[in-house]
Amino acid sequence: MLRRRLLHGAAWLDLDPDFLAPDAAAVLRRELTEQIPWEQKPIKVFGREVMQPRLVSWAGDVPYRYSGQTLPPRELPPILAKLNEQMRALTGVPFNHVLLNRYRDGKDYMASHADNEPELGYCPIIAALSLGAQRGFRLTPKFTRDKRLRRRLRVNVPLSDGSLMVMGGRMQHTWRHEVPKTLKVKEERINLTFRWVKGPPGWREPKQHRRVS
């Protein structure tokens, strides 16, 4: 069952560590490994092009722009369409884009960032399903400039095999998140994030719709 944790900065995080049973998670991870086209893509970091330190894939009805690149629309294969439907039913959010990250081992990582593209709206709700090796998901507040306080308020969420996390409220605007490197992890992990891209690149939530939800 998803349990909600309220965070400073009008943010919330729901977590169900046992969303999928280990057998179901293993089958899904194997199917995704075999059926999804994986690639290592370049992204722009501070204006410089670098390769992403992990494999990625995506599918969605709409283009999604992030880190200086635009992912073109790509039909959801049946395996992702089914999961997307499940996530929509669970959350009531009309997700239309799935981004997948495949961490080959603990050396692969996700740098600190926020999914705060204007096209995701004022309070993006993002559902994240984890399969395989457990990795730490580290949240750092950005509502204070005090470095010591930022460090003290950090939240570490262990994302285990089969876990489901949903982020909402102002999370993407008041916190940053990352999956740090860890040399302890030798196994692979796949993470799927389900997003509702509300409009084409350049779209902005109208002012009258901007409220915390």
Ligand SMILES: O=C(O)CCC(=O)C(=O)O
């Ligand atoms: O792998 C994860 O748990 C994090 C994924 C993530 O931060 C993202 O896709 O924006």
